[in-house]
Structure formats: structure tokens, C-alpha cells
Amino acid sequence: MHHMKLKLMLSIIRFNPHPAPPLNLHCRRRFFCTSTSIHHSHWSGLHHWRHSPLNHDRFWGPKGPIQEPNETEINPSSLKSCFSLAEMGSVVLTTADPLTKAKLSHMAYTKWRQEGLPIGASDPPVSPARPSKPQLVSPKEIPPPKSSALPLNAYMLHNLAHVELNAIDLAWDTVVRFSPYIELLGEGFFSDFAHVADDESRHFTWCSQRLAELGFSYGDMPAHNVLWRECAKSSNNVAARLAVIPLVQEARGLDAGPRLVNKLIGFGDDRSSNIVAKISDEEVAHVAVGVYWFVSVCQKMGRVPGSTFKDILEEYNVEVKGPFNHVAREEAGLPREWYDPSSANKEEENNKLSEVYDRLTCVISMEQENSNLGI
Structure with missing residues (x-):
């Protein structure tokens, strides 16, 4: 059984650790324990978020989010034949209509929570189903605000809606794609990312509602496929998936959120700015979830999280761009x-000093053992 688990671990985490220092076995164990047991502070609200009740506030009312009045029910026939979280995630991924995808996402998470279904296992589609609009183009082909047919507030909301729609699929793909490895990752991993998918579906619904109030709809301007392209890169590596999506892509949302809120206020659209501010606040949880599970996976690999994160970004050619919202990022852990x-240069110097200290400790320990043996 242990051998099987090790093979599974290698199949989902193909990132090879750097060779250990050329020390004897006793010293290697000491070095390993010291290097990988560094305390990491997680987001203080993580426990509360995980145990919060189901959030049915799918409508943005006069003063904030509320349950949608006179909500039209979707016949969840596609979910009736599903008996696990992973199966329902596959249904969401293969649903093309954006609003239906968002509603099914919420219904799937609700059904799983209320009925106590297992995680299960399923095969994800190669790529999620998408509507005919918006047209997907390269980022360079996205028209600037002045050249688009949308006013600035609708333009920004459309871009955010596109991010949130992709985020629904990114979270469900993580659940479904890695569902065969529940014994290694644990049920909490899948529970967290299904919760993220539910949050993102609510965010998309708010953006879509506000666009409709302004006389527009999702699909009225081109969009790019960068987010899904980054997701596809990490389809065979859970450590890379966590690094590239929550810790890079979603962390960018923490950076952009306050700037977007200020632009909407400057445009005179307080209602949209309030929606974006709420979404930005809730995204802290999603980055925090990514940090939590990335650290957990690194511990399983026997890797130092910080250096592993940098190595993955280099291997996958992922660039981290500022300006950074350091306060929000720090809050997310x-x-x-x-x-x-x-900051990294200073940390590298500290790590090198720590390695020297560890090796000296090993040498001293060896000398003491040799002395006790009379050598």
C-alpha cells in the first residue's frame, strides 16, 4: 500500500527535489527536518470560511448581496444522475451557457454539502465548454476601453465577469482532475476548491446582473483565453496547479481589486464599485486556500515552499508582475x-545561513557520537 501511494504521489507531483547535501544519513535527516518544518502563518479567517453556512446570496440588492427574488429554477436533471462531487464538477465543466454554468455550480456544491455525497472520481473534459460569445482572442487583440463599444464601467465589469467565469472552471477542474488522488490529498482539498467554485459562480452572477442593468451582457466584447491556457499547463502536476492558479492568477486579483474599485468610483458608478469591492474581499479566501494546500503538498514532497514556488514558476515560464497589494497578499498568507x-534576495541569504547552521549542527553531532564510541 505504501509503495502504491508513493507511485501515485510521483504521478501527480513530478517535480523532482534537489539533491540533499553530501552528508551521512543522520545529518540528512536532521537537515531535512530543519529545512521543511518552517512555520507558515495561514489566513486567520480560513477556519471560519470553511465552516460557514451555504451562501445563497446570488442577487445584488439595493444595499448589497441578497437571495434572488423570484429566482427561476433550473431543472437539475443533469445532476440527478450524479452521485459524487467529481461527477457534478464534470457536468459544470461541460455546460456552455455561462449563467447556467454558474447556477449549476452552486447547485452542485449545495447538493454535495446537504446530501453528504462522496468526492468520487471523474474524468474532466480537455477544456471547459464555452458559449459562442465572447470571441476569444490574444490579449494584444483586446480593444482598449476607448476603442470598445462599452462605457468604462461596463468594460471593466465584462473583463471581471470573464475572469470569474474562468475561475469557476479552474476550481472545478482542480476538483475533478485530481479526484483519483483523494487518499493523498484528503477530502479537505476537494471541499475547499468546490467551495471556491461556489464563490466564483456567485461573483460571476453579480457581474452579469450588473452588466444587464447597464444594458449589456457577457459576450459583448472579445476576451482572452490566458487563464485557461495557464490552467492547462499544470494539468499533470498538483503543485504547479496550486502555484500557477491561486498563488499567481488569483493573487493578481488582490492587486487589481482596489484599483478597479477606485476607477469605478471615479467614473461615478458606486453600485458597481461596491460589487467589485465585495468580490475583492472574498478573493482573499481563495488565495489563502491555495497557499494552505501548496504548503501541504510541499511538506509531502519534503520541499521548502518558497524555493519550490520559484522553481515551478521558472519551469512553467510564469511571470509574476506588480504592482503588488502586499497587505492583501500578506493577509492571505x-x-x-x-x-x-x-525580498527574495534577503530571504536567500537567510536560507544559506540556515543551511550552514544545519550542517555545523550535523558535524558537531557526529563528533559527539564518534567521541562517545571512543573513535
Whole structure:
């Protein structure tokens, strides 16, 4: 059984650790324990978020989020034949209509929570189903605000809606794709990312509602496929998936959120700014979940999280761009030295000093053992 688990671990985490220092076995064990047991502070609200009741506030009312009045029910026939979380996730991924995808996402998470269904296992589609609009183009082909047919507030909401729609699929793909490895990752991993998918579906619904109030709809301007392309890169590596999506892509949302809120206020659209501010606040949980599970996976690999994060970004050619919202990132538990080069240099010096200390400790320990043996 242990051998099987090890093979599974290697199949989902193909990132090879750096060779250990050329020390004897006793010293290697001491070095390993010291290097990988560094305390990491997680988001203080993580426990409360995990145990919060189901959130049915799918409508943005006059003063904030509320349950939608006169909500039209979707016949969840596609979910009736599903008996696990992973199966329902596959249904969401293969649903093309954006609003239906968002509603099914919430219904799937609700059904799983209320009925106590297992995680199960399922095969994800190669790529999620998408509507005919928006047209997907390269980022360089996205028209600037002045050249688009949308006013600035609708333009920004459309871009955010596209991010949130992709985020629904990114979270469900993580649940479904890695569902065969529940024994290694644990049920909490899948529970967290299904919860993230539910949050993102609510966010998309708010953006879509506000666009409709402004006389527009999702699909009225082109969008890019960068988010899903980054997701596809990490389809065979759970450590890379966590690094690239929550810790890079979603962390960018923490950086952009306050700027977007200020632009909407400057445009005179307080209602949209309130929606974006609420979404931005809730995204802290999603980055925090990514940090929590990335650290957990690194511990299983016997790797130091900070250096592993940098190695993965280099291998997958992922660039981390500023300006950074250091306050929000720190709140989510994302250490500055992981992504900020100016902080990273100082951290590297500290790590080198720590390695020297560990080796000296090993040498002293060996000398003491040899002395006790009369050598």
C-alpha cells in the first residue's frame, strides 16, 4: 500500500527535489527536518470560511448581496444522475451557457454539502465548454476601453465577469482532475476548491446582473483565453496547479481589486464599485486556500515552499508582475519573499545561513557520537 501511494504521489507531483547535501544519513535527516518544518502563518479567517453556512446570496440588492427574488429554477436533471462531487464538477465543466454554468455550480456544491455525497472520481473534459460569445482572442487583440463599444464601467465589469467565469472552471477542474488522488490529498482539498467554485459562480452572477442593468451582457466584447491556457499547463502536476492558479492568477486579483474599485468610483458608478469591492474581499479566501494546500503538498514532497514556488514558476515560464497589494497578499498568507525579488534576495541569504547552521549542527553531532564510541 505504501509503495502504491508513493507511485501515485510521483504521478501527480513530478517535480523532482534537489539533491540533499553530501552528508551521512543522520545529518540528512536532521537537515531535512530543519529545512521543511518552517512555520507558515495561514489566513486567520480560513477556519471560519470553511465552516460557514451555504451562501445563497446570488442577487445584488439595493444595499448589497441578497437571495434572488423570484429566482427561476433550473431543472437539475443533469445532476440527478450524479452521485459524487467529481461527477457534478464534470457536468459544470461541460455546460456552455455561462449563467447556467454558474447556477449549476452552486447547485452542485449545495447538493454535495446537504446530501453528504462522496468526492468520487471523474474524468474532466480537455477544456471547459464555452458559449459562442465572447470571441476569444490574444490579449494584444483586446480593444482598449476607448476603442470598445462599452462605457468604462461596463468594460471593466465584462473583463471581471470573464475572469470569474474562468475561475469557476479552474476550481472545478482542480476538483475533478485530481479526484483519483483523494487518499493523498484528503477530502479537505476537494471541499475547499468546490467551495471556491461556489464563490466564483456567485461573483460571476453579480457581474452579469450588473452588466444587464447597464444594458449589456457577457459576450459583448472579445476576451482572452490566458487563464485557461495557464490552467492547462499544470494539468499533470498538483503543485504547479496550486502555484500557477491561486498563488499567481488569483493573487493578481488582490492587486487589481482596489484599483478597479477606485476607477469605478471615479467614473461615478458606486453600485458597481461596491460589487467589485465585495468580490475583492472574498478573493482573499481563495488565495489563502491555495497557499494552505501548496504548503501541504510541499511538506509531502519534503520541499521548502518558497524555493519550490520559484522553481515551478521558472519551469512553467510564469511571470509574476506588480504592482503588488502586499497587505492583501500578506493577509492571505502569501509571503512577500516568494514573489517579490527585493525580498527574495534577503530571504536567500537567510536560507544559506540556515543551511550552514544545519550542517555545523550535523558535524558537531557526529563528533559527539564518534567521541562517545571512543573513535
